[in-house]
Amino acid sequence: MSAQTLLLRVEDLAFGYGARIVGAGVGFALSAGEVLCLLGPNGCGKTTLFKTLLGLLPAKAGRVLVEGEDAARWSRARLARSIAYVPQAHAALFPFTVREVVLMGRASRLEAFASPGRADHAAAEAALDDLGIARLAERVYTEISGGERQLALIARALAGEPRLLVMDEPTASLDFGNQARVLGQIRRLAGRGLGVVLSTHDPGHAFLCADRVALLRDGRLAGLGPPEETITPASLERLYGVPVAVVPLGPGAGSVCTPILP
Template identity: 40%
Template sequence: MSIIGKNGIGKSTLIKCLINLYSVNSGTVKIMDRDISSMSAKSLAKIIGYVPQGHQTVFPFTALDFVTMGRSPHLSFLDSPGEKDFKIAEKAIEKIGAEYLIERPINEISGGERQMLMLARALAQEAKVLILDEPTSHLDFGNQLKVLCAIEKLSKEGIAIVMSTHFPDHAFMLSSKVAIMQNKRFIAQGDAGDVITRENLKEAYGIDVSISHVKDAKRDVCVPISF
């Protein structure tokens, strides 16, 4: 599911409520029939993997060590990762197609490669749900596509994904469901083809767009036509 909308309308706040970083003022957030506010951070981390907007680190951890940190919910406070944990981390890196990075220092790789490893670290948690807060922000065109392809692969393997994004095209590429936010509420939600319309995008972004089917891409695309 993609959550789309312009800056400052509550997407990141909603994401942080879904992972219990923020408390909701009313109502509840439930996963698997459990109120997440009653769950420990460790218990929640075994179910939900979170990938924030971008990531910077000054420490030269190898990619493998960085991804193995995702095993922390499965370890006690004084435990160190064992052979099983490193094997799970290696499989997570391979699954997103980044095995060539496995021995590289994480502070010497590109932003797109770091985002790929953030996905792998969430996978190493063995989470059933991934919550992604604008996972392609600040990435160039090529790295955006690499990250989106990795997300699509994980979705097809049965991992539930909730992703916020600025770009309606990303929702067309990936999502079975889309929700559009405006003024801290959803103005439309449902299948991508039903929700991403000229009228809804005009209300959400304040611009006119053209939505057309591109034969070569085998999908619809969204193009602004006025400012």
């Protein structure tokens, strides 16, 4: 665990929809500068857990503490200022420019019906520069590549000046090079002191960017710890139901995870 500021603590959390409990007994903590990677098969509860962390769904039991305070007592606006959400890259319905998309990240900082001011535009420009996509500012968001859209969504989140990022499969549908670029940005942002929780379907990505890994199976934690200790052939086979090889690539290079076909 990092010795830096504790940003997020999840205590014995149960989560779900209405009367249906999707997961229970989940607990972990996240400090500033840490990346926690959430792994689990489809339907295990990752998205529902994320919605609960973001305050979009009320906790069924347990607590979500943000910077030591019970987030259930916070307004939606205050929570949005502390935790930003980065969805999978998508094509928007309207032809906004990249600059306009990033500026939308300032919504949590504005009063109702207020227009973005000089500070909001400055924050958006800074986020564009920070992600290295200022050259795309006037491009139409729907016309740029998937990797560029994902970087724009991260910039949009950063424009709101959050302490925490929750990222739902940020490398999904990206090519090999763009996956590496996004993972590199995640590691760099953590190095600046942000806390990051992300999900992925590629266990190998955890070796590249995560400090710790949480394994989620049937809505419960099946493992929690550093990637090297938590991601093993046995744990992945229990998680996904198929034999998996974990191949170390050498000091500092992480490991590759691949299913073993019959």
